[in-house]
Amino acid sequence: MPTKNKLRLGIPGRALREQTIELLQKAGYSVNITASGHKITIDDPEIECFFSKTQELAEWVEDGMLDAAIVHKARLLEQNIKTKEISQLNYSNSAWHATRVVLSVPVDSKIKSVKDLNGQEVFSRLPNLTKKFLESQGIKAKVTKVGYPGEAKGEMFNKPLVDFTDTGRTLAEHNMKVLAEIMKTLPCLVMNLASYQDVWKRQKTENLAMLLTGARLAIDMVGLMMHVPNELMPEVLKVLPAMKKPTVTQLRGENLFDVLTVIDKKQARELVPQLKKIGCTDIVEFPLEKVII
Amino acid sequence: MSQIKENSSRKIIFGIPTGSLQENSLLFLRKAGFNIHAAPRVCQPKIDDSQINCFLLRAQEIPKYVALGKLDAGIAGTDWILEQKAKVVEVCDLDFAKKTVGKAVKWVLAVPQNSPIKSIKDLQGKVVASEVVNITNAYLRKNGVKAKVEFSWGASEAKAPLFVDAVVDITETGESLKANNLKILDTILESKTKLIASPMAWRNPWKREKIEAIAMLVYGRVQGHQMSNIMAHSTTANLPKILAVVKKYDQPSVKKIAGTDYFDVSFRCKALQARDLLPALKMAGAHGIVQSPAFRLD
Numbered sequence: 001m002p003t004k005n006k007l008r009l010g011i012p013g014r015a016l017r018e019q020t021i022e023l024l025q026k027a028g029y030s031v032n033i034t035a036s037g038h039k040i041t042i043d044d045p046e047i048e049c050f051f052s053k054t055q056e057l058a059e060w061v062e063d064g065m066l067d068a069a070i071v072h073k074a075r076l077l078e079q080n081i082k083t084k085e086i087s088q089l090n091y092s093n094s095a096w097h098a099t100r101v102v103l104s105v106p107v108d109s110k111i112k113s114v115k116d117l118n119g120q121e122v123f124s125r126l127p128n129l130t131k132k133f134l135e136s137q138g139i140k141a142k143v144t145k146v147g148y149p150g151e152a153k154g155e156m157f158n159k160p161l162v163d164f165t166d167t168g169r170t171l172a173e174h175n176m177k178v179l180a181e182i183m184k185t186l187p188c189l190v191m192n193l194a195s196y197q198d199v200w201k202r203q204k205t206e207n208l209a210m211l212l213t214g215a216r217l218a219i220d221m222v223g224l225m226m227h228v229p230n231e232l233m234p235e236v237l238k239v240l241p242a243m244k245k246p247t248v249t250q251l252r253g254e255n256l257f258d259v260l261t262v263i264d265k266k267q268a269r270e271l272v273p274q275l276k277k278i279g280c281t282d283i284v285e286f287p288l289e290k291v292i293i
Numbered sequence: 294m295s296q297i298k299e300n301s302s303r304k305i306i307f308g309i310p311t312g313s314l315q316e317n318s319l320l321f322l323r324k325a326g327f328n329i330h331a332a333p334r335v336c337q338p339k340i341d342d343s344q345i346n347c348f349l350l351r352a353q354e355i356p357k358y359v360a361l362g363k364l365d366a367g368i369a370g371t372d373w374i375l376e377q378k379a380k381v382v383e384v385c386d387l388d389f390a391k392k393t394v395g396k397a398v399k400w401v402l403a404v405p406q407n408s409p410i411k412s413i414k415d416l417q418g419k420v421v422a423s424e425v426v427n428i429t430n431a432y433l434r435k436n437g438v439k440a441k442v443e444f445s446w447g448a449s450e451a452k453a454p455l456f457v458d459a460v461v462d463i464t465e466t467g468e469s470l471k472a473n474n475l476k477i478l479d480t481i482l483e484s485k486t487k488l489i490a491s492p493m494a495w496r497n498p499w500k501r502e503k504i505e506a507i508a509m510l511v512y513g514r515v516q517g518h519q520m521s522n523i524m525a526h527s528t529t530a531n532l533p534k535i536l537a538v539v540k541k542y543d544q545p546s547v548k549k550i551a552g553t554d555y556f557d558v559s560f561r562c563k564a565l566q567a568r569d570l571l572p573a574l575k576m577a578g579a580h581g582i583v584q585s586p587a588f589r590l591d
Contacts, residue, residue: 210575211568247548248550248551248552262583287585289521289564290567290571292582292583
């Protein structure tokens with residue numbers, strides 16, 4: 001059972017595993033995994049980590065076996081898990097973006113649209129969500145629960161399939177094509193309802209969430225500093241994105257300002273040449289470790 | 294001084310350790326701005342500074358050659374400096390080991406988990422295997438214990454209990470000892486990686502200046518490796534609370550942001566401290582908090 005001043009944290013042990021470990025490291029934790037791969041420890045004596053499949057983590061955080069856990073939103077909905085959501089984290093099994101729950105069929109299937117599913121059997125990793133989706137579409141079909149991995153089963157038995165997909169690569173490998181998207185899902189850091197009432201545990205989890213989201217955001221962003229002559233300031237401020245107010249300071253004894261800001265990595269490709277053209281000098285782009293807005 | 298002598302003194306012969314310290318030594322020399330090309334099996338790596346000649350040598354031998362003045366400077370651990378009783382100038386700490394940065398490695402006295410040897414005193418008349426014979430003898434003498442110290446060429450973990458009663462071995466994370474079913478009885482020495490110089494080179498003003506320049510660049514990089522820059526925005530009202538948090542870590546630079554009543558608070562902290570610091574800053578009312586790798590600390 002959870003103890004005082006120690007947070008029991010469930011970490012996805014299969015799907016989401018690698019990205020979760022990387023994000024914990026970026027958040028500033030040193031992560032140690034035993035040779036068998038089943039035990040995870042981090043260098044914070046107040047957090048006790050635990051690896052398991054997310055189906056189990058979801059149940060255990062609801063029961064109070066764990067204080068907190070990282071579990072897919074779709075998994076929480078599927079199992080009707082009652083917990084307190086602290087934060088959603090923008091990553092997936094293999095990429096830094098959301099996962100989709102999709103309905104797919106073999107490429108040569110007679111089923112061409114959702115309507116064709118009437119009277120058919122649908123394989124699903126998430127049967128409850130699938131039933132709700134079919135109901136909302138006015139479709140009557142038999143839903144059969146299948147375990148991981150779903151793609152091979154859909155292909156082998158020529159059945160429509162509901163499963164998670166990040167990049168669509170596994171579906172393509174199994175000659176499946178997407179018919180419809182049921183939902184987008186992100187990993188959620190959730191807390192047991194009683195643990196959430198414990199001030200220390202709540203604070204500890206909220207701080208962890210702040211570091212994880214800060215590290216996640218920093219992956220997409222870069223810092224930018226430059227010198228800007230006085231008369232160009234209005235124009236420069238107009239092109240800089242407004243997400244974070246740029247830090248503008250006047251250089252001592254000069255008609256120059258020092259401007260420092262953070263921007264989206266993708267924006268930098270267009271913004272840097274643009275700033276140069278306006279007349280900014282000494283433009284330096286630098287990497288970020290955490291961004292907390 | 295003859296012309297030839299003059300020219301040869303304008304070159305630093307620098308020893309880089311092979312083995313466990315090699316990877317991090319090369320990494321931080323490169324980060325410091327020296328392009329070093331170390332081809333496999335070549336003992337004299339190329340470096341893009343014509344005033345430096347590099348040699349890759351066993352870590353155990355670098356202090357000896359530095360003390361003799363055959364090397365002007367080099368990277369070595371305090372363990373081998375002590376073991377070889379080498380008289381060298383310790384220019385600066387470099388704070389890195391094989392796997393970790395910022396932690397000292399330890400030479401420990403270890404015995405099998407179920408060994409009858411429970412304390413140092415029980416070593417009386419026993420046999421200890423050690424790569425650092427002089428350090429081990431000095432340690433036993435200090436504790437008033439007479440035991441036979443057998444020189445070990447390495448892989449000491451495997452030797453107890455079959456070949457010897459106890460071993461003295463180096464540990465960074467403790468994993469290797471655990472894997473060989475050994476437990477630590479005592480720490481004999483904490484060893485730190487240092488940049489060292491020979492007393493002869495240190496008396497030559499040109500060499501000394503050059504060695505100090507190398508040391509400053511590498512030291513700055515090792516320190517910078519563990520440091521982060523933090524920037525945060527604050528309103529005038531929250532500024533005292535935020536500064537109270539920051540002052541525990543560093544002297545911040547506080548700048549008024551032009552055209553607003555906001556302040557920018559910038560400072561440096563150890564990357565490890567950010568975990569506690571960032572939530573505290575947020576709690577004190579800071580926003581737009583950005584952590585980035587530290588810029589050069591030279």
